[in-house]
Every structure is written in structure tokens, then in C-alpha cells.
Amino acid sequence: MSTKPFRPDVDAPEYKGKYAPYDIIREGTIAVIVVGLLVVLLATLFGSPDERAITIKTWSNANPIDFATTALGEMNGSTITAQYGGPYNTAAPGQNLGPLKLAQWAGVTIPVNTVRDFVINPLSSVPNDPDLKLALAQWKGANSAQQTSWVSNYSKGAAKMTWSHGLINVPATNVGPVPTIINKLTQMARSGALDQALVTGSGFYTTNYTKPLLFVADGTYLANLAQKQHLLGSQWGMMNETGSYPGQAWLWLYTFWYQVTPFSTSSNADVQVSALMGLLSLLLLLLPLIPGLRSIPRKVKVYRLIWREHYSA
Amino acid sequence: MAFLWSLAAFIPLDNYGHYIHWGVINISVANFIVVVLMIMTFVAALLLPFPGRNRRKGNQ
Amino acid sequence: MSTTEIERQWTTRLRKRAAGKLPPEKLLPDTQPAYVSSWIYVFGVTTLAALSLVILTGFILSIRGPQWWHSSSIGHFVNSMHLWSVEIFFFAMIVHLWGKFFMAAWRGGRTATWMTGVVTFLASVGAAFTGYVSQTNFDSQWISTQAKDGINATGAGSIFNVLNLGQMLMWHIVLLPLAAVLLTAVHVLLVRIKGVVPPFEEKTGATK
Missing domain, CATH: 1.10.287 (Helix Hairpins)
Incomplete structure (x- = not known):
């Protein structure tokens, strides 16, 4: 005879009681019909959100100075993308989880050079523009020290940037072709051509929007719209939806950690929260194996409500 | 065309949402309703009598 | 062909094993324990x-x-x-x-049922997320550019590029639904094999 002790949170007693008729197919059919009707009702009543995508065209027309400032940021290396690190470039080591430099170890697999990919290459695709051709030739003919010096001089005046008569003006001298480059890129953006140039960089077909999305996210236009929709990370935006629709409410715990210390002030918050959520998911997964945790249901006795008929029989 | 028009939502929720701030908690009213409904559904599922118990007893 | 040869075939052995674990009356039961109420x-x-x-x-x-x-x-x-x-x-x-x-539905050898359920939940969160970033609207622009930071920070961004619409759509409509449906199928089959967990035994109650 087995004398293994009965563990109430691991073993289940053998059921020797009654059985009742159960029509599993009927139950499934009813469930599909009820949920189907509910889905049709909710879809008819509330619909679903579809806020139009912004374009670089709408951005640069709505706020040419923000666009030009971002474009300059891509040249002087001050934007989020330019300073990102892995997987786009080596400008930063990326976040680390204690000694684990995960982003850095994963390497640069989606290379993005903001000057080349966001500014020079798109402009090089513009036909029949002698001024631009000259400016690009001057840029490409200069060494990097010269390029840096031009951009740096232009950046010093960028705080006083103005927009008038379709031109970006910055009071700065010894700036080489930079004003022409910034103005031509702004014109290109306002015409809609930059949207296309950034996605077609890899040929005729594409399904990859990495470059235009990174560029757009470097400006303030997208974030300002998101803030109005209450979508910023600091607004628990991860679980929110545009309009007044419910969003990914199941991400509540994930977004919660970002709001509290130490994560809210940590420069490694993303990787720390991911690690914590990974750990918590593991706890949930392994719950049946964890002494203490697996005893909670037996001790809180909610099961008495569920099986009250059984216990009163 | 009337048929297509009728597919538009009766109460589209496209206007800016409302939000509940409570200390560190910051939740949209829509998500809050979903969470409250979830908890209410759970409690109701525990408390409401499940139909058919008499029939079941009778059958055995 | 001898009977033993047939008995030894992989196909025969798989069929017998499956039929033993999950006979038709377990797969599509017509009764269930009275405590399921x-x-x-x-x-x-x-x-x-x-x-x-x-x-x-x-x-x-x-x-x-x-x-x-x-x-x-x-x-x-x-x-x-x-x-x-x-x-x-x-x-x-x-x-x-x-x-x-x-x-405590993991009791009585139902740990794998619990675990497949948890993994299905996690796969579903991923499936929903890739849907949100595949919408091709403002929502997907914002969510993808925000989520990239969380994913890149773990190193996973080197493979899983949320800004690549084609990649996200493939994950959303092929890989993750397949995973969610397969996991759900395993989960449901495990429920059918093991049955619904019996109530806790109570010393004072009439549980037998």
C-alpha cells in the first residue's frame, strides 16, 4: 500500500460522487452565439477607433520649425535615434540589467545612420535641382571635421530659427551647405516626397517603416498628439487607446511599474520592468510548484462559494 | 448606401477620453469600466445560483 | 505482415496511446461530476x-x-x-x-493544464500587441515607436523589430495565432484527459 502523504495543494481527492448530464457541444454552441451577439452589439454601438496615421508631410506643414529642428538634430546627433545605441547604432551602450548589457550584446542589427539615412540619401534622390546638387557635392566633398564644424555653427543659431516665405532661416555664419540641406529637406518633407523616400530606400517594395517611424518619433509633433490622447508612458498610456475606447487593460501591471520608484527615475527602467514582468510571469507559470503561494486558494476559501452545493450535499 | 451608413457606430467613442487620477493610479474611464465589470462578473459568477441543480439531482 | 510487426509500427503505437489517454467518451463527454455547478x-x-x-x-x-x-x-x-x-x-x-x-485547479496532476493556460495568456498578450502595431494608423505609429524602447532594452529588438510593419503583421496573423490556437488546443485536451479538478476535501463537510 502506498503511504505517500496526501498534499492538499498538490494532490486532488478522488471523486466518487454523482455525475450529471453534460452536453459539451450544446454548451459550446450557446457560448459562440451569446458571445457573437455581444460582439455585434458592442461593434454596432461603439465601433472601433481609427485615428489617421500622421505623415512627415502633415508634420512638416503643421510645424515646419519642429521638423527642421528635428532634421538638424539628425545631423548634429542630438535626436533620440542619433543617440540610441543598439539595435540602430553604437552611439550609446543602451540599457543594462546590472552587469547584463543586453542591448549592446545584441548588437547593431538594424543600422541607422541619421545623417546618411534621414538627410543625405533622401535628398540625393531629388532630381533636377542644381542648388541642391551643389550643396550635396559640397557636403560629400568635405571631411567629417569640416561637416561637424558647419553643423555645429548652424546649430548655435538654431534657437533663433524662423520660418517665413517657405524658408527656414537661422542666423549663423560659416555653415557651408547646411542651410540649403535643411531647407531642401523641409521642402521635400512638405511636398510628401520625404515620406516616400524614407520607405523606398530599399527598393520598389517595402513593408518596413523603421526609418520614417524613427524620424517622426524624433520630433515633438507625434508626442504632442499622443499627449492629447493621454497615451504618454507617464500617463499610463501603454494601456490606453485613442478616443474613449478601452485599450490593452491587461498591460496594467506592466505599465504600473513605470509609474513608481525605483523604475520611474531609473535610466534602465525598460529592461528592469521587462525583467520584473518576466519574473512575475514565471511565478504565475510555476505557481503550482511554489509552496506557500499554491496554498493561498485553500486558505482564502473562495472555493467554498464555488462548490457550496457540493459541500452542502 | 443606407445599409453601409447603418454600419457606422451609434455611439462612437472617438472623442478624447476621461481619466481617473487617484494617487499614482491614472486610468481611462473606459478601462476602469472594463476592470470593474470584470470584478463584478467574477463576484456574480461566485454568488449567483447556477440553474439546473434540481434537474441534476433528479437525474441521478 | 505479422501482427507483431503491425503492433510495433509508430502509427499503431501512437493511435493506441492517444486512444488510451483520450478515448472518445473523454474527448466528448456526456456527463460531468456534480460539483461542476x-x-x-x-x-x-x-x-x-x-x-x-x-x-x-x-x-x-x-x-x-x-x-x-x-x-x-x-x-x-x-x-x-x-x-x-x-x-x-x-x-x-x-x-x-x-x-x-x-x-487550485492544478491539483491532482493538472500542473501542465495550468501552465499551458498561463503560456496561452502570454502568447495572447503578444498576439494582441502585434495587432495594435499592425493597424496602420496613428495608434500603431505611437504604440510601435513607444514599445520599441522596451523591447530594444532587452536585446530582443535586434530580431523583433516593432517598426517593421510586414514583420509585425506576420507575427500577428501567422505565428502568434498559431501558437495561441495550438496552446489552447493542448490546454483543452489536457482538461479533457485529466477532467475538472475535484473540490478540496473538508474535514467537517460531507465530501465523500
Whole structure:
């Protein structure tokens, strides 16, 4: 005879009681019909959100100075993308989880050079523009020290940037072709051509929007719209939806950690929260194996409500 | 065309949402309703009598 | 061909094993223990019903491709049904999870049932997320550019590029639904093999 002790949170007693008729197919059919009707009702009543995508065209027309400032940021290396690190470039080591430099170890697999990919290459695709051709030739003919010096001089005046008569003006001298480059890129953006140039960089077909999305996210236009929709990370935006629709409410715990210390002030918050959520998911997964945790249901006795008929029989 | 028009939502929720701030908690009213409904559904599922118990007893 | 040769065949052995573990009357039972009598038990099948509607509406959206719903009112309506069936799916799944937790439904050799359920939940979160970034609208622009930081920080961004629409759409309509459906199937089969967990034994109650 087995004398293994009965563990109430691991073993289940053998059921020797009654059985009742159960029509599993009927139950499934009813469930599909009820949920189907509910889905049709909710879809008819509330619909679903579809806020139009912004374009670089709408951005640069709505706020040419923000666009030009971002474009300059891509040249002087001050934007989020330019300073990102892995997987786009080596400008930063990326976040680390204690000694684990995960982003850095994963390497640069989606290379993005903001000057080349966001500014020079798109402009090089513009036909029949002698001024631009000259400016690009001057840029490409200069060494990097010269390029840096031009951009740096232009950046010093960028705080006083103005927009008038379709031109970006910055009071700065010894700036080489930079004003022409910034103005031509702004014109290109306002015409809609930059949207296309950034996605077609890899040929005729594409399904990859990495470059235009990174560029757009470097400006303030997208974030300002998101803030109005209450979508910023600091607004628990991860679980929110545009309009007044419910969003990914199941991400509540994930977004919660970002709001509290130490994560809210940590420069490694993303990787720390991911690690914590990974750990918590593991706890949930392994719950049946964890002494203490697996005893909670037996001790809180909610099961008495569920099986009250059984216990009163 | 009337048929297509009728597919538009009766109460589209496209206007800016409302939000509940409570200390560190910051939740949209829509998500809050979903969470409250979830908890209410759970409690109701525990408390409401499940139909058919008499029939079941009778059958055995 | 000898009988023993047939007996030894992989196919024969697999069939016998499957039939032994899951005979038809277990796969499609017509009775169940009398203790299965609470509304909490309906949330598993509700989750399955919602999942089937998520997939059905997803199929309809697939017919005319990822951007149809922006320009067609029928497409938008199907998208609305897709969204609301997802909301109901998660709603029911979470209530189901709470219920199974308070029943300690992993007892009696049901650990694998619990675990497949948890993994299905996590896969579903991923499936929903890739759907949000595949919408080709403002929402997907914002969510993808925000989420990239969280994913890049873990190193996973080197492979899983949330800004690559084609990649995200593939994950959303092939890889993750396949994973979610397969995991769900295993989960449901495990429930059928092991049966519904019996109540805790209570010293004072008449449990026998």
C-alpha cells in the first residue's frame, strides 16, 4: 500500500460522487452565439477607433520649425535615434540589467545612420535641382571635421530659427551647405516626397517603416498628439487607446511599474520592468510548484462559494 | 448606401477620453469600466445560483 | 505482415496511446461530476467562443488585406467586431484565470493544464500587441515607436523589430495565432484527459 502523504495543494481527492448530464457541444454552441451577439452589439454601438496615421508631410506643414529642428538634430546627433545605441547604432551602450548589457550584446542589427539615412540619401534622390546638387557635392566633398564644424555653427543659431516665405532661416555664419540641406529637406518633407523616400530606400517594395517611424518619433509633433490622447508612458498610456475606447487593460501591471520608484527615475527602467514582468510571469507559470503561494486558494476559501452545493450535499 | 451608413457606430467613442487620477493610479474611464465589470462578473459568477441543480439531482 | 510487426509500427503505437489517454467518451463527454455547478465554469468556454470570433473576424479582415478597413464601412465594422471579440476574449480569460486560481485547479496532476493556460495568456498578450502595431494608423505609429524602447532594452529588438510593419503583421496573423490556437488546443485536451479538478476535501463537510 502506498503511504505517500496526501498534499492538499498538490494532490486532488478522488471523486466518487454523482455525475450529471453534460452536453459539451450544446454548451459550446450557446457560448459562440451569446458571445457573437455581444460582439455585434458592442461593434454596432461603439465601433472601433481609427485615428489617421500622421505623415512627415502633415508634420512638416503643421510645424515646419519642429521638423527642421528635428532634421538638424539628425545631423548634429542630438535626436533620440542619433543617440540610441543598439539595435540602430553604437552611439550609446543602451540599457543594462546590472552587469547584463543586453542591448549592446545584441548588437547593431538594424543600422541607422541619421545623417546618411534621414538627410543625405533622401535628398540625393531629388532630381533636377542644381542648388541642391551643389550643396550635396559640397557636403560629400568635405571631411567629417569640416561637416561637424558647419553643423555645429548652424546649430548655435538654431534657437533663433524662423520660418517665413517657405524658408527656414537661422542666423549663423560659416555653415557651408547646411542651410540649403535643411531647407531642401523641409521642402521635400512638405511636398510628401520625404515620406516616400524614407520607405523606398530599399527598393520598389517595402513593408518596413523603421526609418520614417524613427524620424517622426524624433520630433515633438507625434508626442504632442499622443499627449492629447493621454497615451504618454507617464500617463499610463501603454494601456490606453485613442478616443474613449478601452485599450490593452491587461498591460496594467506592466505599465504600473513605470509609474513608481525605483523604475520611474531609473535610466534602465525598460529592461528592469521587462525583467520584473518576466519574473512575475514565471511565478504565475510555476505557481503550482511554489509552496506557500499554491496554498493561498485553500486558505482564502473562495472555493467554498464555488462548490457550496457540493459541500452542502 | 443606407445599409453601409447603418454600419457606422451609434455611439462612437472617438472623442478624447476621461481619466481617473487617484494617487499614482491614472486610468481611462473606459478601462476602469472594463476592470470593474470584470470584478463584478467574477463576484456574480461566485454568488449567483447556477440553474439546473434540481434537474441534476433528479437525474441521478 | 505479422501482427507483431503491425503492433510495433509508430502509427499503431501512437493511435493506441492517444486512444488510451483520450478515448472518445473523454474527448466528448456526456456527463460531468456534480460539483461542476457554478457560473465560474462558463468562462473557459466563453474564452474559447471569443477566440473563435477573433479568428473568424481576423479571417474576414484578411480577405481584402491590412488596409481595407480604413476605407470601407463594412471593413471598419468587421474591425470593430475584431476589437470587441478581443476585449471579451481577455475579459473572459482573466475571469477564468481567477476562478481556476481559487479552485487550485492544478491539483491532482493538472500542473501542465495550468501552465499551458498561463503560456496561452502570454502568447495572447503578444498576439494582441502585434495587432495594435499592425493597424496602420496613428495608434500603431505611437504604440510601435513607444514599445520599441522596451523591447530594444532587452536585446530582443535586434530580431523583433516593432517598426517593421510586414514583420509585425506576420507575427500577428501567422505565428502568434498559431501558437495561441495550438496552446489552447493542448490546454483543452489536457482538461479533457485529466477532467475538472475535484473540490478540496473538508474535514467537517460531507465530501465523500
